Amino acid sequence: MKPERFNQSGTIAPSPSRRLFLQAGVAAGGALLLGFRLPFAGAATEAPGTLAPDAFIRIDRQGVVTLIMPQVEMGQGVYTSIAMILAEELGANWEQVTLEAAPPNDALYGNPTFKEQMTGNSNSIRAFWMPLRKAAAGARAMLTTAAAQRWKVDAASCHADNGEIVDATGARKLGFGELINDAARITPPTDPPLKNVADFKLIGKSLKRLDTPDKVNGKVIYGIDAMPPGVKFATLAACPVFGGKVARVDDAKAKLIPGVRQVVVLEDLVAVVGDHMWAAKQGLAALDITWDEGANANVSTADVWAKIRAASEKEGLVAKTEGDLAKGLAQGEKLDAAYEMPFLAHATMEPLNCTVHVRPDGCEVWVGSQVLSRAQKAAATALGIPVEKVTIHNHLIGGGFGRRLETDYVDKAVRIAQKVDGPVKVVWTREEDIQHDIYRPVYRDVMSASLADGRIAAWSHRITGSSIIARYFPAYLKDGIDGDAVEGSANQPYGFSDVHVDWVAQEPPVGIQTAFWRGVGVTRGTFAVESFVDELAANAKQDPLAYRISLLDKNPRAKAVLQIAAEKSGWGKPLPAGQGRGIALCIGFGSFIAQVVQATVDKEGAVNPTHVWCVVDCGIQVNPDTIRAQMQSGIVFGLSAALHGEITIKDGRVEQTNFGDYRVLRINEVPQIAVHLVKSPQAPGGIGEPGTSCVMPALTNAIYAATGKRIRKLPVREQASSV
Numbered sequence: 006m007k008p009e010r011f012n013q014s015g016t017i018a019p020s021p022s023r024r025l026f027l028q029a030g031v032a033a034g035g036a037l038l039l040g041f042r043l044p045f046a047g048a049a050t051e052a053p054g055t056l057a058p059d060a061f062i063r064i065d066r067q068g069v070v071t072l073i074m075p076q077v078e079m080g081q082g083v084y085t086s087i088a089m090i091l092a093e094e095l096g097a098n099w100e101q102v103t104l105e106a107a108p109p110n111d112a113l114y115g116n117p118t119f120k121e122q123m124t125g126n127s128n129s130i131r132a133f134w135m136p137l138r139k140a141a142a143g144a145r146a147m148l149t150t151a152a153a154q155r156w157k158v159d160a161a162s163c164h165a166d167n168g169e170i171v172d173a174t175g176a177r178k179l180g181f182g183e184l185i186n187d188a189a190r191i192t193p194p195t196d197p198p199l200k201n202v203a204d205f206k207l208i209g210k211s212l213k214r215l216d217t218p219d220k221v222n223g224k225v226i227y228g229i230d231a232m233p234p235g236v237k238f239a240t241l242a243a244c245p246v247f248g249g250k251v252a253r254v255d256d257a258k259a260k261l262i263p264g265v266r267q268v269v270v271l272e273d274l275v276a277v278v279g280d281h282m283w284a285a286k287q288g289l290a291a292l293d294i295t296w297d298e299g300a301n302a303n304v305s306t307a308d309v310w311a312k313i314r315a316a317s318e319k320e321g322l323v324a325k326t327e328g329d330l331a332k333g334l335a336q337g338e339k340l341d342a343a344y345e346m347p348f349l350a351h352a353t354m355e356p357l358n359c360t361v362h363v364r365p366d367g368c369e370v371w372v373g374s375q376v377l378s379r380a381q382k383a384a385a386t387a388l389g390i391p392v393e394k395v396t397i398h399n400h401l402i403g404g405g406f407g408r409r410l411e412t413d414y415v416d417k418a419v420r421i422a423q424k425v426d427g428p429v430k431v432v433w434t435r436e437e438d439i440q441h442d443i444y445r446p447v448y449r450d451v452m453s454a455s456l457a458d459g460r461i462a463a464w465s466h467r468i469t470g471s472s473i474i475a476r477y478f479p480a481y482l483k484d485g486i487d488g489d490a491v492e493g494s495a496n497q498p499y500g501f502s503d504v505h506v507d508w509v510a511q512e513p514p515v516g517i518q519t520a521f522w523r524g525v526g527v528t529r530g531t532f533a534v535e536s537f538v539d540e541l542a543a544n545a546k547q548d549p550l551a552y553r554i555s556l557l558d559k560n561p562r563a564k565a566v567l568q569i570a571a572e573k574s575g576w577g578k579p580l581p582a583g584q585g586r587g588i589a590l591c592i593g594f595g596s597f598i599a600q601v602v603q604a605t606v607d608k609e610g611a612v613n614p615t616h617v618w619c620v621v622d623c624g625i626q627v628n629p630d631t632i633r634a635q636m637q638s639g640i641v642f643g644l645s646a647a648l649h650g651e652i653t654i655k656d657g658r659v660e661q662t663n664f665g666d667y668r669v670l671r672i673n674e675v676p677q678i679a680v681h682l683v684k685s686p687q688a689p690g691g692i693g694e695p696g697t698s699c700v701m702p703a704l705t706n707a708i709y710a711a712t713g714k715r716i717r718k719l720p721v722r723e724q725a726s727s728v
Contacts, residue, residue, distance in 0.1 A: 010103055010215040061113075062091065062144055068168050068182035070097045072137075074104045075114035075122060076129040077375060078216055079402035079409070080638075081693050082631035083129040085214040089627055090134065093207040094141035094200055096165025097181070104215065106399050109378040109392075119478075122378040125410055125521065127594040127691025130627055134689055142197035144188075151187035152179045202625065202686060211630035216401065228373030228400045229358045229432065236360060236428040237266060239421055240285045241276040243441050246298040246657035248516025251275060255293035262288045269424045276421045278429055286434065301657040304514050309447055309654065310345075313511050317343070317449045317469040321507035322486050324468075325495040333463025333503030334455045340544060341453045344533040345718040348652035349445035349522055352667055355403025356438045357414040360430040361422035367394035368419065369428070373402035375409040383412035387419040406642075407521030410477075411443050439667055440659040444652055445522030446471035447513065450494070450533035459545035461556070463503035466494050466533070471519040472510045485510075489521075493530020493698070498563050498592050499538065499556040517654075523642060524694030527593035528701070532719070535589040535702035540715065549706065550576055550588055563590055566599035566620040566683060573681055574601035574618040580711075583607065584615075587706025591699035594691030596623040597683075600640070602676075602703040606711045610726020614644055614676045614704055619696065621680065624687035632692050633680040639696025640678055645669040647701040651720050 063071040072091050078084040084104055092102045107114040111121045118132050145165045152170035153160035162173040169178045219225040244250060254275055256268040264284025269276040277288035360371040361384070368388055374380040377399050385392040402409055418431035433441075448470035455462045472487040481488065486508050495506045513519065522528070542552035550571050557564040567590055571577070574586060584605050591598045603616040619636050626632055649668035653660045661667040705716040708725050716724055 010218075062095070062140060064144070064181050064185055066182045066185065067101075068098065068180045069101050069103060070095065070168075070181070071103045071105055073107045073114070075107045075116065076133070077106070077124045077373070077377070077399060077402060077405075079124070079373070079375070079405040081129070081635060082214055082628060083124070084216050085212060086130055086627045086631055087133055087137065088215060089207050089212060090130075090137050091141050093205055094138045095145050096167070098168030099207060099212070101168050107377075109381040109397055109399075111378045115378075122376065123410070124375045124405070125407060127524070127596075127693040127695070130689045131595055131691055138199055139197060142199050143193045146194050146197045147188040147191045148181055148184050150191050151184040154187065155179070208625065208627050209629065212628055214631070226400050227355055227403050228360070228371065229355055229403070229430075231360045231371035231398070231400060231430065233360065233362060233369070233371065233428045236430050237278050237280065237425065238282045238285045239269070239276045239278040239425070239429050239431045240282065240289050240434055240437070241274050241417065241421065241431060242289055242292075242294065242437065243274040244296045244298065245440065245659075246296065247301045247304070247514065247654075249299045249301070249657070250297045251294065252297040253295040258291040258293070259288040262291060264288075267425060268292070269421050271420055274417060274421075276431065278421075278425055282432060298657060299516075301514050301516055304657045305655055306653045309348075309513050309517075312513075313345075313447055313449045313469055316509050316511035317451050317467060319509055321467055321469070321509035322484065323505070324486050324491040324508050325504060325506040327501075327505075328463075328503035330463055330465055330503050330505040334453060334465065336462040337455045337457030338544070339453060339455045340541065341451075342537055342540060342717060343452070344450040344536055346445075346448045346529055346532060347650070347719060348447050348654075349646055349650050350439045350442040350652050350661070350667060351404070351406045351408035351445075351520075351522060352439060352442075352664070352669065353402075353404030353406060353408055356435055357408070357433040358431060359415050359418035360428060361418045362428035363388065363419070363422045363425075367396065368422075370395060370397045370415065370419070371400065372397065372415060372418075373400045373405075373409060374412070374415070375402070375405050375407075376412065380412050380415045383415045384419045387416050388423065406523045407525075408442065410521055413443065435664070436662045439652075439661055439663065442652075443518045443520035445525060445528075446473065446490075446519040448490075448529045450529070452533065452537045454537065454541055456541060456545055459547060461499070461501055461541060464499075464501040464505070466497075466506045467509065468494055468506070468529070468533075469509040469511050470529075471512050473519050473521055473525060475510070476518065477520075487526075489526040491530070492526030493528075493591075493593060494526070494534060496592070497530065497534045498560045498590065499534075499553070500559055501556075523639070523697045524593065527591065527694060528643075528698040531589065531591045531593070531695075531698040532701045532705075535591075535699075536705060536715075536717065539587070539702070539706045539709065543709070548577070553588070553590060560592075562597045562622050562685070562687075563592060563599075566590070566597050566622050569681060569683065570599035570601050570618050570620040573620065573679065574603065574616070576601060583711055585707045585710025585712070587703045587708070587710055589699050589701075589703035589706060591695045593695045593698060594693075595688070596621065596690030596692060596695050598622075598636075598695045598699045600696075600699045600703045602700060602707040604704060604707040604711060606708060606725050610723060612648060612704075612708060612721055612725050613674070614648075614707070617676050617678045617700060617703070619678065619680045619699075620683060621692070622683040622685050622687075623690040623692050624685050625689050626682055626684070627689060629682055632682060635692045636680045636696040637678050639692075639694065640700045641670055641675055643697035643700040644676075644704060646697075647704050647719055648721050651722075
């Protein structure tokens with residue numbers, strides 16, 4: 006009988022004590038526990054020389070290997086890919102590997118990049134690649150030693166394969182489960198040797214995802230599916246104006262609707278609680294709410310852009326400077342351009358939701374969150390209780406994209422639940438979700454370059470926009486510079502001798518917060534840099550591909566993906582009138598990606614991307630099928646934003662409400678997408694965000710190739726019609 010591949014039952018066991026993992030041991034019930042240390046674990050308060058692990062592997066007497074998974078699954082495939090890393094290095098039987106979601110505990114399960122429990126930044130594989138391999142290698146060494154001692158042979162003559170330790174002749178074998186008592190008495194090695202990449206049997210194969218069967222048969226539990234006994238349903242409305250408050254509520258009509266049980270009025274929101282979601286939604290619609298709109302009642306998108314554009318005229322903090330910019334710009338012909346990107350909503354398929362039960366002795370929360378420990382702290386803060394009194398159950402997420410790195414929806418649900426007797430599931434409507442998102446920032450990139458004999462002599466780039474890092478990770482600000490905001494610009498790959506990049510922080514009106522959105526700096530920077538390079542190539546009367554290649558002498562991986570993308574797409578072959586190909590390069594999250602978009606622009610200016618060729622060098626490929634899927638989804642996400650995506654504000658209110666006016670690509674609009682993976686021995690790079698980043702300038706460059714019209718401001722919408 007096969008074990009359950011992963012636990013999504015909606016329950017998480019209490020966090021084990023730190024001392025439990027100070028050494029390998031056999032747990033109650035007969036399971037070998039093996040801890041591994043992440044780079045920042047040395048700050049733990051254990052006695053010197055002890056192991057303070059951040060996550061652990063469990064092997065039971067049946068040979069089942071369980072990874073307590075510190076990262077969350079939101080469609081990106083990490084439940085399978087991270088399990089593959091464990092199984093590969095351990096030598097486990099893939100069919101005997103299972104997962105359990107980790108409870109909130111930064112000390113045990115924190116992401117080594119952020120030093121807290123967080124899934125984001127396209128770094129799950131990057132962050133856990135070496136720590137998990139070392140943990141598994143240590144476990145393999147202990148099991149191998151245990152078997153060798155039984156057989157009275159040298160451990161070097163034995164090896165792990167498919168969940169067993171095998172001797173040199175292959176005649177004697179012992180399953181992992183048979184060895185756990187002996188292995189527990191062996192001191193874990195401090196620096197176990199890792200498998201040679203050439204010997205990998207699982208990594209590099211397109212294995213079926215562990216979470217797919219339960220998604221198909223309906224067993225999997227997303228946050229919105231959590232149903233504790235006696236749960237009621239609630240939906241909410243916050244002031245439509247940013248920062249506004251509740252002034253007055255007449256709930257007489259709402260209370261007449263069958264199934265409505267309660268109206269909760271808080272300072273900043275109103276919620277209706279009912280027996281089911283329909284009753285709650287109908288009750289909310291029946292409320293007569295008067296809002297105190299506050300200081301933002303007259304704010305508009307035009308106001309936001311006016312401040313951004315004015316700020317972009319000021320000198321910023323220097324993110325990068327090399328050579329003599331003034332001297333370089335004085336050479337040859339000088340070109341200037343400015344690129345602008347709007348507010349964007351996340352619009353995840355699973356709208357925001359959180360189920361909460363507040364009791365006299367504590368609080369229980371069911372949620373899908375990218376930041377489990379932050380979510381736990383948000384609930385504790387809302388109630389004014391210690392975090393230890395908040396039990397939180399994390400579930401699979403139906404789309405994160407950075408939105409579920411925030412905890413505002415947890416805070417609101419907890420404050421509503423505080424007024425309700427029993428558990429209550431708070432679900433945001435799509436309209437509430439879009440109109441009260443925490444948005445991808447508005448950005449303006451002002452760029453200048455000089456051309457001497459067609460070559461770029463100098464390059465100036467000023468980025469102006471909101472700093473997410475200042476709010477979310479203030480400790481990561483370096484000399485006042487938001488490193489995320491300038492990513493893709495300060496580290497652009499092209500070889501210029503005179504370069505200057507600076508950063509101007511300009512926040513939107515108070516009450517409008519900004520957040521990560523499937524890449525921020527890389528998404529913005531790639532659009533600006535790749536658009537401007539294309540313009541410079543056109544001005545120099547050179548092919549955009551050849552022009553890029555000429556600037557990449559010191560970057561062979563970047564050059565290679567561009568050349569392969571050109572080959573796969575038939576770059577240079579003539580196209581009918583009204584069609585064009587555009588190319589773009591993205592280097593981000595440790596990966597190198599080139600994309601070619603082929604698009605048709607009709608006489609009315611309607612843009613139809615028909616083909617996308619995507620070439621990916623992300624280092625060692627753990628699960629190639631997952632990489633292809635991530636590229637495909639990122640391309641659709643990026644095209645949706647580039648063609649249609651924009652959040653606009655009028656009278657302090659977001660004008661968009663649902664997918665009718667916040668468009669995503671329809672199925673019939675999705676282009677043919679071909680993804681080619683480049684084999685590489687380098688460490689794995691991230692794949693969740695760069696696909697989105699690369700396709701935007703590839704599309705606008707294709708529009709230029711088809712029409713001669715440059716798109717410097719997203720979304721495209723009707724701009725192509727003004728050719």
